[in-house]
Structure formats: C-alpha cells, structure tokens
Amino acid sequence: MDHSSPEPAHAPHDRHETSLSRATRAVTSGRPARTGGAPVNPPVVLSSTYVSAGVPQPGEKLYTRAGTETWEPFEQAVADLEGASEPGIVFASGMAAIAAVLSFVPDGGTLVVPRHAYQVTLGFADDLAARHGVRVVRVDVAETAATVAAFEGADLVWIESPTNPMLEVADVPALVDAAHRAGALVAVDNTFATPLVQRPLELGADVVVHSVTKYLAGHSDVVLGLAATSSPHLAEQIRAYRTLHGAVAGPWEVWLALRGLRTLALRVERAQANAAELARRLQTHPAVAEVRHPSLPTDPGHAVAARDMDGFGAILGVRPRGGAAAADAVVDAVRLWVPATSLGGVESSLERRRRFSTESLTVPDDLLRLSVGIEDVDDLWADLDGALNRIVAEPQQS
Numbered sequence: 001m002d003h004s005s006p007e008p009a010h011a012p013h014d015r016h017e018t019s020l021s022r023a024t025r026a027v028t029s030g031r032p033a034r035t036g037g038a039p040v041n042p043p044v045v046l047s048s049t050y051v052s053a054g055v056p057q058p059g060e061k062l063y064t065r066a067g068t069e070t071w072e073p074f075e076q077a078v079a080d081l082e083g084a085s086e087p088g089i090v091f092a093s094g095m096a097a098i099a100a101v102l103s104f105v106p107d108g109g110t111l112v113v114p115r116h117a118y119q120v121t122l123g124f125a126d127d128l129a130a131r132h133g134v135r136v137v138r139v140d141v142a143e144t145a146a147t148v149a150a151f152e153g154a155d156l157v158w159i160e161s162p163t164n165p166m167l168e169v170a171d172v173p174a175l176v177d178a179a180h181r182a183g184a185l186v187a188v189d190n191t192f193a194t195p196l197v198q199r200p201l202e203l204g205a206d207v208v209v210h211s212v213t214k215y216l217a218g219h220s221d222v223v224l225g226l227a228a229t230s231s232p233h234l235a236e237q238i239r240a241y242r243t244l245h246g247a248v249a250g251p252w253e254v255w256l257a258l259r260g261l262r263t264l265a266l267r268v269e270r271a272q273a274n275a276a277e278l279a280r281r282l283q284t285h286p287a288v289a290e291v292r293h294p295s296l297p298t299d300p301g302h303a304v305a306a307r308d309m310d311g312f313g314a315i316l317g318v319r320p321r322g323g324a325a326a327a328d329a330v331v332d333a334v335r336l337w338v339p340a341t342s343l344g345g346v347e348s349s350l351e352r353r354r355r356f357s358t359e360s361l362t363v364p365d366d367l368l369r370l371s372v373g374i375e376d377v378d379d380l381w382a383d384l385d386g387a388l389n390r391i392v393a394e395p396q397q398s
C-alpha cells in the first residue's frame with residue numbers, strides 16, 4: 001500500500017486491514033485518514049443538524065437522528081470485527097437493537113427463542129405474543145434436534161450462545177442450516193462471547209446483535225447496542241427502524257464505546273483466563289455443588305464451544321451448596337466482587353439471578369452468575385473462597 005496517499009477514512013474492508021488479526025483491528029478500525037495533522041481518534045461531533053439547502057443528495061447528512069459521523073467509526077469497527085460487510089447499526093441500548101431485529105417477525109408470525117436468554121428479550125417476545133399475535137416457541141438451544149423440530153413455520157430464530165444465565169452452548173451452524181431450510185432468518189445475540197470469541201455471521205447467521213453496554217464498551221459506564229449484518233436489505237430495514245422509532249445513541253456514549261473497544265482483546269483475554277482458572281478451582285470447592293463454564297472438559301457445552309468458538313467467555317454459573325440462602329450469603333460476604341447485575345465490565349461482579357421474579361423458573365434459584373473481570377485472579381479467588389468458606393462454617397437457614 002502506498003502510504004503517501006491518504007487512506008479512505010474508516011475503511012474497514014480495506015484489504016490491508018482485513019489481513020490483520022482481530023486484536024489488531026480492534027485497535028486500528030474506524031480511525032480517521034492518516035493525513036498530516038489529522039487527529040488519531042475520530043472527533044466527536046455535537047450537532048443535531050447540518051447545513052443543507054435544496055433537494056438532499058443521497059447520503060447527505062441532514063439531521064442526527066438519521067445519522068451522524070460520530071456513529072460511523074464505531075459502526076465500522078464492530079462490523080469489521082464481526083465480519084459483516086455492511087456497517088453496523090448502533091442503537092441507544094442493546095434492547096433497542098433487539099427490538100429492531102424482532103420487528104422482522106410479522107404480526108401473527110412465529111418466533112423461536114431460547115428458554116434461557118436475556119430476560120428482557122424474552123419479555124419482549126411475550127409482548128409480541130400478547131399484542132401482535134406472534135406464536136413464540138421456547139427451546140433448549142443446547143438440544144439441537146428438539147430445537148430444529150420447532151422451526152416449522154418460523155419467521156425468525158433467535159439464538160443466544162452461551163445462554164444467559166445457564167451458559168448452554170448452541171450448535172450454531174447446525175441450527176442456522178436447519179432454520180434457513182425452514183425459511184427462517186437467524187439472529188444471534190453475541191453479547192456474552194464478543195466477536196473475538198464467536199462470529200455468528202461466519203457461522204451463517206443473518207444478523208448479530210450486541211448489548212454494547214457489556215464487553216464491547218467494557219467499563220460499565222454506558223448503555224448502548226448494535227446490530228450487524230452482511231445483507232444490505234436487512235441493514236437498510238434495521239437502519240430505517242432506528243430512524244422511525246428514534247432509539248438513537250448519543251455521540252458521547254458512542255465515543256466511550258469506541259474507546260472501550262480499543263482494549264477489547266486485552267480485556268477479553270484476561271477475563272477469559274481468569275474465568276477458566278476460577279471455574280477449575282471452584283469445581284473442587286467443598287461449598288460448591290455445580291459450576292457451569294464451557295471451558296470445563298466436563299461441561300455439556302465444551303465440545304461444541306471448542307469447535308466453534310475461539311475461547312469460552314468470562315461468565316460463570318455457580319451453585320453453592322445450601323440453596324438460595326447460601327447463594328445470598330456469598331453475595332453478602334464478598335468484598336472485592338461487586339454485587340450487581342449487568343456484566344462484561346473490567347470489574348468482577350456477581351448476582352443470584354432468581355432474585356428477579358422475572359427470571360425463568362427453570363433457572364435454579366441458587367444459581368449465581370459471575371461476570372469475571374480483569375483483576376488479579378488470586379485476589380478474586382481469595383475473596384470468593386473466603387465467602388464460600390463462611391457458608392460452610394455458618395450454614396444458612398433456608
């Protein structure tokens with residue numbers, strides 16, 4: 001490449017760039033053109049409107065709800081990491097992106113969803129059933145044959161893998177293949193895995209969505225979402241939905257998310273290594289009844305995850321001995337781990353999922369979901385081990 005000529009601004013599919021690893025592209029994608037005096041980072045443009053007169057030209061910026069240059073570097077960087085040939089479409093939250101993709105299900109249509117998935121996604125599906133006559137079929141995505149049997153007549157198959165909070169792993173290529181033969185679109189919520197660990201579009205899915213709030217932004221300081229696809233037609237529909245419904249992202253939030261994305265590879269690498277080590281240690285802890293993490297060779301999702309993913313993610317499911325009261329006692333006893341919902345931040349956090357009355361009743365009431373961060377693994381272990389030892393020493397009344 002001739003570096004004396006300016007490169008096109010934010011060109012994610014430049015041949016030079018796609019030959020680089022994803023860890024590198026998380027750093028290089030969505031940069032301004034490398035011309036003398038240009039900023040290294042894209043500027044934040046704070047303007048709700050643009051100077052314009054006469055008949056608008058195609059692609060001309062007019063009004064920020066329909067598009068602003070501050071979204072574009074982030075949209076291109078995430079699309080690049082996901083292997084999407086269309087730019088991503090950023091939204092004000094993960095749920096806004098999910099709502100846009102679920103709009104592909106027509107009134108009276110059929111939607112297949114995992115029985116364990118992000119609670120608000122399942123709530124949205126229930127709302128589609130109640131208000132739009134959508135037939136919602138819940139499946140165990142780890143059971144491929146039974147899931148495929150539910151695809152007849154489906155308009156959209158929604159997949160999370162690994163699932164929230166049970167960490168079940170779906171055979172995404174097999175499900176995509178069967179869904180496409182049944183004439184359904186496939187959307188994958190890739191929030192838990194991140195594009196460094198799993199690329200649903202490469203596995204055949206039509207659309208991928210993210211709660212950018214979690215790993216992509218990575219610092220628990222913004223709420224944001226994104227959808228990405230390689231279909232120009234679907235991208236256009238999602239973008240039109242965003243403009244019509246108006247759940248648009250603020251420029252500062254998108255700038256923070258792009259800043260977070262620059263360290264995604266480091267954060268995910270460290271968090272995954274911590275999670276796998278903690279899973280291994282927890283497995284033999286006397287106060288632990290069960291550990292779920294696909295890194296464990298004994299985990300039901302291990303084989304498929306080892307085949308289709310470039311890692312196992314950094315979310316753990318842990319069931320302490322002694323039921324929900326013991327799980328609550330662990331959350332009370334930790335001092336380093338943060339008792340909080342959400343996940344994917346640099347700080348480690350945990351919560352008992354069934355404290356929410358909306359959580360699926362097939363999630364055990366003693367299940368703790370741990371979002372493993374980037375702290376020193378021995379500090380994380382000492383805090384958790386201490387909390388677990390206390391419930392052995394002082395059994396809880398349940």
Ligand SMILES: *Cc1c(COP(=O)(O)O)cnc(C)c1O
Binds near residue numbers: 214
């Ligand atoms: C948090 C989350 C969402 C929702 O995203 P928001 O940014 O909170 O709207 C969707 N899916 C998964 C897997 C999540 O963890």
